[in-house]
Amino acid sequence: MTSKLKLLLACTAAMTALPASAQTPAAAANGLEIAKKMIAFRSVRGPGNQTPQLAAYLKATLVAGGFAADDVTITPVDDTAYLIATWKGSDPALKPIVVSGHIDVVEAKPADWQRDPFTAVVENGYLYGRGATDMKLDAALAIATLLDMKKAGYKPKRGIVLALSGDEETVMKTSSLIAEKLKASEMALNIDGGGGLYAENGKPEYFTIGAAEKTYADFQMEVTNPGGHSSAPRKVNAINELSAALVKIGGYRFTPQLSPITKGYFEGVAPRQTPELGAAMRAFVADPTDQKAIETLAANTGYVGQIGTTCVTTMVSGGHALNALPQRATANINCRIFPGVKPATVMAELAKVAADPGVKFSDVTEGSNPTDASPLRADLTGAVKAAMGKIRPGVPIFPSMSAGASDSMWYRSVGVPSYGVSPIYIKQSDDFSHGLNERTPIDNIPLAITYYRSLLTDLTK
Numbered sequence: 386m387t388s389k390l391k392l393l394l395a396c397t398a399a400m401t402a403l404p405a406s407a408q409t410p411a412a413a414a415n416g417l418e419i420a421k422k423m424i425a426f427r428s429v430r431g432p433g434n435q436t437p438q439l440a441a442y443l444k445a446t447l448v449a450g451g452f453a454a455d456d457v458t459i460t461p462v463d464d465t466a467y468l469i470a471t472w473k474g475s476d477p478a479l480k481p482i483v484v485s486g487h488i489d490v491v492e493a494k495p496a497d498w499q500r501d502p503f504t505a506v507v508e509n510g511y512l513y514g515r516g517a518t519d520m521k522l523d524a525a526l527a528i529a530t531l532l533d534m535k536k537a538g539y540k541p542k543r544g545i546v547l548a549l550s551g552d553e554e555t556v557m558k559t560s561s562l563i564a565e566k567l568k569a570s571e572m573a574l575n576i577d578g579g580g581g582l583y584a585e586n587g588k589p590e591y592f593t594i595g596a597a598e599k600t601y602a603d604f605q606m607e608v609t610n611p612g613g614h615s616s617a618p619r620k621v622n623a624i625n626e627l628s629a630a631l632v633k634i635g636g637y638r639f640t641p642q643l644s645p646i647t648k649g650y651f652e653g654v655a656p657r658q659t660p661e662l663g664a665a666m667r668a669f670v671a672d673p674t675d676q677k678a679i680e681t682l683a684a685n686t687g688y689v690g691q692i693g694t695t696c697v698t699t700m701v702s703g704g705h706a707l708n709a710l711p712q713r714a715t716a717n718i719n720c721r722i723f724p725g726v727k728p729a730t731v732m733a734e735l736a737k738v739a740a741d742p743g744v745k746f747s748d749v750t751e752g753s754n755p756t757d758a759s760p761l762r763a764d765l766t767g768a769v770k771a772a773m774g775k776i777r778p779g780v781p782i783f784p785s786m787s788a789g790a791s792d793s794m795w796y797r798s799v800g801v802p803s804y805g806v807s808p809i810y811i812k813q814s815d816d817f818s819h820g821l822n823e824r825t826p827i828d829n830i831p832l833a834i835t836y837y838r839s840l841l842t843d844l845t846k
């Protein structure tokens with residue numbers, strides 16, 4: 386009951402705020418319907434992957450809604466597929482904008498869930514199901530908006546390309562192929578990033594535009610040794626030697642860094658923290674060498690990743706028999722590198738900290754690409770602020786840097802700036818992406834339609 390009322394109120398609010406959106410309720414209903422159907426496909430990597438079937442369903446939906454069949458392509462890749470739908474602009478001189486997302490999801494074991502992860506359920510004001518948050522609902526709402534804009538006769542001057550990857554959650558092969566294919570684009574709007582925060586009382590707190598991601602890297606440390614009988618120890622032991630180096634790395638902190646994006650982020654979130662944390666953020670923004678501020682932020686797991694590169698030991702292995710001197714010991718150091726810093730530089734710094742030529746370092750990273758931050762372009766931030774202003778007037782908007790990687794990485798690596806701009810608001814305590822009982826509040830749905838229509842129109846009219 387409460388949830389229905391909430392949805393109704395949200396619809397009304399959107400309609401009064403934007404008279405031109407008379408079709409919002411129909412598009413919102415369509416968006417929810419598409420999302421529910423999408424969730425029913427088990428688009429998980431491995432045997433039985435239904436991503437190709439999901440892509441086929443979306444193509445049929447887009448074509449039924451006015452896209453020419455030739456303008457929607459599905460490209461199979463290994464056990465998955467990606468979809469690209471093109472809405473040509475009237476001015477061929479303008480480079481298109483990409484609406485980027487993914488249609489695969491993280492594995493979900495039905496036995497562990499309260500409800501079947503692949504049966505969408507709307508209950509208590511939430512859409513439940515694998516992909517409800519990450520990110521089938523987002524994709525469905527963008528699609529419903531595009532179809533609504535087509536229906537209303539909108540003619541974009543700049544082309545719009547909807548690109549949905551099929552393995553973003555795993556190997557990102559389709560993500561890299563799509564970015565390569567679309568490298569002549571003006572920018573990518575990543576609807577799997579950015580987004581809004583609801584306070585625990587349900588009030589919208591703030592909205593962030595994702596403009597940067599840290600670079601993921603894995604470095605292997607290896608010590609080898611001739612080994613021998615454990616009854617005749619030598620002075621040098623591969624496991625001991627590696628351990629000594631790991632202890633040094635464990636105690637090391639990379640020089641903290643501040644970028645225009647993290648500066649904007651800290652300024653935005655500082656007023657919402659405890660006085661101590663807020664003061665540390667302000668002090669860090671004023672002086673990123675402020676030791677007291679650094680200590681406070683570094684001790685907070687939510688913010689330690691925002692103040693610079695971090696590296697941690699994630700795996701170790703060594704030795705080959707209980708009664709033999711180890712011939713080999715290895716460790717994996719996982720790093721999240723501040724945008725603009727090269728992985729090779731970080732690895733060299735780690736080797737310097739280990740200060741032992743017997744410890745060999747190698748970059749064993751797979752499926753990652755170092756990228757710089759995307760510039761905070763006025764056209765993009767202006768369009769996002771205008772769109773957000775229509776649905777959540779007065780909510781603070783600022784940039785953010787993600788500590789994880791998304792499809793944005795692939796666009797940035799081919800020179801296309803990419804921005805996380807999902808309009809979905811969620812409470813911290815409701816965020817179960819990749820986890821159990823994933824859910825998203827459905828009061829977002831009509832607002833998201835209004836937002837997408839405003840954003841896409843502004844950037845392509």
Ligand SMILES: [Zn+2]
Pocket residue numbers: 487519520553577
């Ligand atoms: Zn995602």
